[in-house]
Amino acid sequence: MGEFFKGIGKIGYEGRDSANPLAFKYYDPDEVIGGKTMREQLRFALSWWHTMGGDGTDMFGVGTADKTWGESDPAARAKAKVDAAFEIMDKLSIDFFCFHDRDLSPEYGSLAETNAKLDEITDYIKAKQAETGIKCLWGTAKCFDHPRYMHGAGTSPSADVFAYAAAQIKKAIEATVKLGGNGYVFWGGREGYETLLNTNMGLELDNMARLMRMAVEYGRSIGFKGDFYIEPKPKEPTKHQYDFDTATVLGFLRKYGLDKDFRMNIEANHATLAQHTFQHELRVARDNGFFGSIDANQGDPLLGWDTDQFPTNVYDAALCMYEVLKAGGFTNGGLNFDSKARRGSFTPEDIFHSYIAGMDTFALGLRIAQKMIDDGRIDRFVADRYSSWNTGIGKDIIDGKVGFAELEKYALEKGEVTDSLGSGRQEMLESIMNNIMFSM
Ligand code: XLS
Ligand code: NI
Ligand code: NI
Numbered sequence: 495m496g497e498f499f500k501g502i503g504k505i506g507y508e509g510r511d512s513a514n515p516l517a518f519k520y521y522d523p524d525e526v527i528g529g530k531t532m533r534e535q536l537r538f539a540l541s542w543w544h545t546m547g548g549d550g551t552d553m554f555g556v557g558t559a560d561k562t563w564g565e566s567d568p569a570a571r572a573k574a575k576v577d578a579a580f581e582i583m584d585k586l587s588i589d590f591f592c593f594h595d596r597d598l599s600p601e602y603g604s605l606a607e608t609n610a611k612l613d614e615i616t617d618y619i620k621a622k623q624a625e626t627g628i629k630c631l632w633g634t635a636k637c638f639d640h641p642r643y644m645h646g647a648g649t650s651p652s653a654d655v656f657a658y659a660a661a662q663i664k665k666a667i668e669a670t671v672k673l674g675g676n677g678y679v680f681w682g683g684r685e686g687y688e689t690l691l692n693t694n695m696g697l698e699l700d701n702m703a704r705l706m707r708m709a710v711e712y713g714r715s716i717g718f719k720g721d722f723y724i725e726p727k728p729k730e731p732t733k734h735q736y737d738f739d740t741a742t743v744l745g746f747l748r749k750y751g752l753d754k755d756f757r758m759n760i761e762a763n764h765a766t767l768a769q770h771t772f773q774h775e776l777r778v779a780r781d782n783g784f785f786g787s788i789d790a791n792q793g794d795p796l797l798g799w800d801t802d803q804f805p806t807n808v809y810d811a812a813l814c815m816y817e818v819l820k821a822g823g824f825t826n827g828g829l830n831f832d833s834k835a836r837r838g839s840f841t842p843e844d845i846f847h848s849y850i851a852g853m854d855t856f857a858l859g860l861r862i863a864q865k866m867i868d869d870g871r872i873d874r875f876v877a878d879r880y881s882s883w884n885t886g887i888g889k890d891i892i893d894g895k896v897g898f899a900e901l902e903k904y905a906l907e908k909g910e911v912t913d914s915l916g917s918g919r920q921e922m923l924e925s926i927m928n929n930i931m932f933s934m
Contacts, residue, residue, distance in 0.1 A: 498563065498578045499842055504585050505850060516846060521857035523587050528819055528864045535818075535860055537828025538853055539590035539631040540583055542597040544802065545845060546575045550837040558840040572599045572615050580622050586849050590631035592679075592830045595666040601640065605658075609665050616669050623673065631677055631828045632723065632759075632787065633670030635663045638683025638731070648705035649685045649698035649736065656701060660708060667713045676720030676826040677787055678713060679759050680706060686732030699736060703750035710755045721826045722752075723759035723786050726775070728768040730799055739768040740778040747784075757786025761832055762810065763793035763800050772810050776817035787827025788814070790856060804833040804852040811859025812866070812931065819863050829856055862931050871926050875919065882914050 507525075508517035523533040549557030563574035575598075579591060598619070599612040623629065637647035637659045645651055647659035670678050685702055687693040710722060724747070728738045737743050740758055747753040758779040765775040779785040792805040805811060818824065835848045866872055882888045887904055890896045896904075 498581055499585065499846070502585060502843065502846055505587065505846065516843075516850070518850060518854055518857070520854045520861065521587075527860055528823075528867075530823065532857060532860060533587065533589060535823060536853075536856055537590060537631065537824050538586075538588045538856075539592050539828050539830040540579060540586075540588050540849075541830055541832050542575075542579065542591055542593040544832065544834040545582065546579050547597050548834045550834075550840060552837060555837075558837050559835070559844075568600050568602075569611060569614070572611075573618055576615065576619055576622060580626060580628060582845060582849075583628050584626060586846065586853070588849070588853075589627075590629050590828055590830075592631050592633070592832075594634050594636040595662065595669060596636040596639070598669070605661060612665065612669060616672050619673060630670065630673040630675035631830055632679050632720075633666055633673065633675045633677075634679040634681060635659075635666035636683075637662060643684055646684045646686070646698065646732075648702040649682075651694070651698075656705065660705060663705070663709055664712055667709060667718060668716065671713070671716055671718050677723055677759075678709070678718065678720065679723045679725055679787075680709075680737075681725040681727065681759075682735050682737045684732055685737065686729075686735035688733050699746065702736065703746070703752065706752055706756070707750070710752070714755075721757045721786050722755050723757055723827075725759040725761055725764070725789065726768070727761065727764040727800070730767065739765075739770060740775045740784070744778070744782055744784060753784075756784075757827070758784050759787045759789060759827070759830075761789035761791065762805065762814070763791050763802060763832075764789075766793035766795065767798070767800065771813075773813040773817060776814060776821075780817055780821040785817070785821040785827075787824070788818070788829050789832035790814075790829045790852060791831065791833040802832060802834050804831065804835065804848045805855050806851050808855055808858050808862070808931070809927075811855045812862035813859075815856065815859040815863035816866055819860075819867060865930050866927075869926075869930055872923060875923060879916060879918075 502516060506517055507522040508514055508519065510519045512519055521532060524531050527535060547561055549559045549561040551557040563571055563578050565571035565574045583591065595612060599615045602608045602611055637643055642655055642658060643650070648656060650656055667678055687695065713722070724737050724743045726737045726739045726743050727735050729735055740760065743758065747756050760775045760779060762772040765772045776785065790805050791802045792807055792810065794801050794803065831849065831852050833848065833852060835844045839848065883892055887896070
């Protein structure tokens, strides 16, 4: 097996004053921040689909990047992809990868043959994992690209398609367990609708839950102890995706009793599409005890689709990592770069520049988030803002000691509220945030 990226060595940490584009300026894997090393806090993952497969094809043109890895035969290419992926991860000090079944190995003539070929590749990956210590963060099934899934997979009107999807997901869970993955993702690629004129929404959602329940039962029966995730997204490819945003998914999981086994996989660009901030989605997950994993990327506010850009917005990354630290850090999850280099950034070296940009952005985000917490000004302001709930009538409300009658009496006696409103101080807090960020 040859080297794919000749001339690119192991990417080292050189610190913020380095002008070497092939070096980390902020990601120092073994430096301790917040009681853990940066690699333990950040748990970076390579996405097999974008990095190993995505060649820049878009609606208007063919691919620009060569992702054949020197092989035209599909089975040989699948193996070469593994070699190239492990070289990239080793050179970038990335400890995890994420995959769809079909990113690892494509479809062949029959499901049986497809499964057998996937087994060969997962054997090959497993051997590489044993040599390198690189781990699987999560796996998933590509139940959206083949024409059979044109009307959805778990939400297809066809029971035969549902059965086919179940068979595919069964195998993808087996592959995830085999590779030691502690996460299994459901992203509802075509689980939504184009028009309600042809859609039985109630049945489709019941069926989606049935599929997930079967996945949990089967996964647990073969020893999967990790988290199942739903990755919310409001639209694209369907006009309306059922897993619209975190709040919607929470309602679904609770309705169908799936809340014990599922957590959220929050993607930055999907938050943008749902007209939320990335931090909002993370906060909803954290406050409800559903924080799980993250698809790190960023969208473009001028474009209404999933551009999956490598994240470079430090402000967003800092607020993201603040939520992660406040959630107690990652357990089974991590930061998966569901990101692709722009179509014009087509050379092999661009893969490295892209990951360095994304990893340094989140390394900075982690550093700033820890500083926000250590600094304490923002947390103290928020705690103080809600201090009326710690004593007196506020505490009585929280303790359930008073109802409307007592509150009416209180309000009548107290009269107009003048003394406990306080300024929201948004501008002051934004200024503190800048002060924290730029005094690094
Ligand atoms: C697409 C999704 C997809 C999932 C995995 O928008 O982000 O890439 O992460 O199926
Ligand atoms: Ni994603
Ligand atoms: Ni996405």
